[in-house]
Amino acid sequence: MKVAILGTRGVPNYYGGFEQFAEYFSVYLADKGHEVYVYNSHNHPYQEKMFKGAHIIHKHDPEYKMGTFGQFIYDYNCIMDSRKRDFDIILQLGYTSSSIWFFLLPKKSVIISNMDGLEWKRSKYSAPVRQFLKFAERLAAISSDYLVADSLGIQKSLKNRYNKESEYIAYGAYPFEKPDETVIKEYNVEKGNYNMVMARFEPENNIDMVLEGVVQSGNKTPILVIGKHETKYGAYLKNKFGAHSHIRFMGGIYNINHLDNLRYYSNLYFHGHSVGGTNPSLLEAMASKAFIIANNNDFNKGVLKNNAFYFSNPQEVANIVNTLKKSDNLQAIENNYKAIIDDFNWEKINGDYLHFFKKCLTKK
Structure with a gap:
């Protein structure tokens, strides 16, 4: 399969959870013989074109100049680039700044979205921002071909709010074995x-x-x-x-x-x-x-x-x-x-994602 991962600042991880997952999963896919591409911010500390078998595509990310609004432009740049590459599957991690561009996603690719948490419930956001995040979540839920929920609570919410089924695949961790x-x-x-x-x-x-x-x-x-x-x-x-x-x-x-x-x-x-x-x-x-x-x-x-x-x-x-x-x-x-x-080891989580990808591609 030819797979793209969008929605992170890039790999290797210098930021957070989605970046960590993208790092582990992209390397796993590459090891299994799949062609995988991860989109990175242009100013990501890692500037090579390959990372442990995964292709890296750097796209302009003006967040450092513009703040949050820059994320929308970065996601737009990534999505526009994805239209030229004939991906079998595009995995979107989150929806906050990407779902408004759903109509630009390539029609031939299978679009799978990990729906993240209930972003619109976060108290750090103002009321208008929370309303937008509700709208963005709805866009992602309705426009994606398939959804992934990383908790049973999110899965239940997607079913109740949009009557949409989702695949429950949790996040992962590596057991810590060598205390020092x-x-x-x-x-x-x-x-x-x-x-x-x-x-x-x-x-x-x-x-x-x-x-x-x-x-x-x-x-x-x-x-x-x-x-x-x-x-x-x-x-x-x-x-x-x-x-x-x-x-x-x-x-x-x-x-x-x-x-x-x-x-x-x-x-x-x-x-x-x-x-x-x-x-x-x-x-x-x-x-x-x-x-x-x-x-x-x-x-x-x-x-x-x-x-x-x-x-x-x-x-x-x-x-x-x-x-x-x-x-x-x-x-x-x-x-x-x-x-x-x-239940939560990375080998199992990565395997669950790959199995789900194959199932989605077969259905499409």
């Missing part, structure tokens, strides 16, 4: 004697709620706050909690080995995400044997089931900080790790 205690010494923490929260600095990820609970607990165990905080919301959080020396704003950490070790050796790992599908960082936490304390919502419960503790407010966070220990919950941690091996 020397790594965490770089971060001035001791094994089992620190907590973590890791997320993008956005209100719906509930970093504020977690840190409020940490302060209320009176517990002075260090907590590492990992995520790029040079934002308006980041400034708000640093100002609010900056006087508490045990709350350490670490910035973004993108070295996966360092993150895996930090998660593995932490005591409590807080996962505050409240919107979206199967969150990549949640699976990575499960894969690195973190003891997970998650925001109480259907998306997180659908993945973790009874193998985590849940919080809905700062008071519950405070109680958890003062009463729970990783060492008392090893079975839940093992259950999550087994779920990664059985």
Whole structure:
């Protein structure tokens, strides 16, 4: 098959979940003998034409100049280029800035869209933007030949809102197998004697709620706050909690080995995400044997089931900080790790996508 992957800033991953998936899946396809192309922003740090067997197509991306609106132009540039290349399948990752161009997609290609999370529910967006995102989601759902949902909650929503079937294929993670205690010494923490929260600095990820609970607990165990905080919301959080020396704003950490070790050796790992599908960082936490304390919502419960503790407010966070220990919950941690091996490993996820591609192509 000749396959294109659109909707990311490019590979290798320097940004987020879709980029990580595009990296793993494109290499997997190439290894299986398929011809795969990944669209990259023109200013992506990786400027070669090939990446581990996958073709890289760089297209102009004015986001660095224009902000969010530049994403629409980048997606337009990618879609216009795809019209010239006779792809069998075009996989679109997300819809936020691409679905308005659906009428330009090549008619001969099978269009498969991964519908991402419920973007229009994200509180960081204004009311008009959220209305647009609802419209964009509808366009993608109706115009795509086939849909992929990365959580059962998203699958249910697509059926209820648009009466559209979708293929449930979760996100993936690699099991973490080689802990190295020397790594965490770089971060001035001791094994089992620190907590973590890791997320993008956005209100719906509930970093504020977690840190409020940490302060209320009176517990002075260090907590590492990992995520790029040079934002308006980041400034708000640093100002609010900056006087508490045990709350350490670490910035973004993108070295996966360092993150895996930090998660593995932490005591409590807080996962505050409240919107979206199967969150990549949640699976990575499960894969690195973190003891997970998650925001109480259907998306997180659908993945973790009874193998985590849940919080809905700062008071519950405070109680958890003062009463729970990783060492008392090893079975839940093992259950999550087994779920990664059985259900969420990348080899299975990539194989599920390839099988779905073949099925869609046969139908077309």
